[in-house]
Amino acid sequence: MKLTILGCHSATPRWDAHPTSQILEVKGHLFLIDCGEGTQVQLRRYKVKFARIKHIFISHLHGDHFFGLVGLVSTFRLLGREADLHIYGPKGIKEAITLQLKLGKSWTNYGLYFHELDHTESEVVFEDDSVIVKTIPLEHRVYTNGFLISEKITERPLNINACRNLGIDKIYFNKIKQGGDVKAEDGSVIKNETLTLEPGAPKSYAFCSDTVYLPSIVPIIKGATMIYHETTFLESHKDLAIKTKHSTAKEAAIIARDAEVGGLIVGHYSGRYNDYEDFKKEAQTVFENVIVGYDGLEVSF
């Protein structure tokens, strides 16, 4: 998986600090997660081949997470897009986007499908042979979901040495990777387990923004390879975090620790802070592997 942070600042966009948006590359998909104002410009700045985006996940309908969506949808039309586009987000998102397109007499020339969410339990919103996306119900001032994107294990890695030693022809390799046994020349059956290795754990990425400190998400994101968790505030402004239903860096780290994840990316910093390393320092009092999110950051895992 490769994550590109297009923006990870809270509230109002500035020329050097963009609101929330991320691109996750996984198994040939290019998923866009949240779409604050200016996201289409950020996609160009970081040279993302954004025509490849077919699925957009919107956490909630605050402007810094979705005001860039209608512009991106319009731009796809102007660029002659033909591929379907699926948008997953809170109830109301369809009306907001279609009303604006209608006012401009500009409907899309591609299939635009809205998948409106209103469940308060985690649910599967997208699934194919290689990837599954589930909501992570969050608690904020409006209805909000995070998203857990998980690879599926579809193949067992070949045990190349075993195959060589047993003289298996490579025409059988695909069959073996898909779990099949092979007949040896003497007619005996060589079991799949002999020819393959145990697959590693499937990778997963959890996007958790915006939310209060919410321990109920721990079982959902348990063991994720990497998570992004909002850290709008430091503990010194915990009163503001409570008031505005956001999290502190320490709280995000507690979630990361309790969920035993591989790493934590922090972001969605309030405009009052200048040094984002302070978020890392605070989080690391609880959880070691902390990455400071910034616009343009690429993380592979």
Added chain:
Amino acid sequence: MKLTILGCHSATPRWDAHPTSQILEVKGHLFLIDCGEGTQVQLRRYKVKFARIKHIFISHLHGDHFFGLVGLVSTFRLLGREADLHIYGPKGIKEAITLQLKLGKSWTNYGLYFHELDHTESEVVFEDDSVIVKTIPLEHRVYTNGFLISEKITERPLNINACRNLGIDKIYFNKIKQGGDVKAEDGSVIKNETLTLEPGAPKSYAFCSDTVYLPSIVPIIKGATMIYHETTFLESHKDLAIKTKHSTAKEAAIIARDAEVGGLIVGHYSGRYNDYEDFKKEAQTVFENVIVGYDGLEVSF
């Protein structure tokens, strides 16, 4: 008057080419004209004191002219704005903005007033003691207005030499500027015309975008000090101009020439062109005083 071009490119925003938005400073007002996506970032980039904006004029509801409006309205709220904000634009603009604010459960803490336009004749949309704003009905793929912003002549300039020669005390100067006569020491009346000069023509600025070549606007903008007229295409793509209801550089220049304006700023360039000087060259075959619009351009007149 001082005009700042925040963006003057057509269609989709790019990191170095912003969609239409302009700031006009006139008689203490800061008028925002059109508000494409990213306008709030451009306002910050060019250090416009945008809390001073109290009136926003939107020409039409295509994305590159209004998708930045909801973000700016939200940002004003986040910054604690208290002053009223008046938005003038086509019917439907109120629903588009209020729906999005409602979905985010974020109403404004300041007075937000929409003045929806649907007339097809020029009308006065704003007027105070010093400025008057009229619509310029345009013809595009959707209902569109340009805006003519004109100063009012409220004072006559003092004829300082005449005042000195006649021994007029400066305590009378304000009265004289406002058109009053003055009594001389011998009791005789000195007429205002003796003590003042003829005021120059009031300055005016006409914003004309987006539109087909439309000679019917000539009488409305006649004699304007400066106009901006869209030039999406060059004559070499006149077929596209007709098809998409835009203008060529030459057509904008014909409007400028026939309306006998002081100067013509060109802009709203299609993405297919690289050298904007070509627009100036083409326009100058018809009208001499042509200014190439670009993001960040400031023009005082």
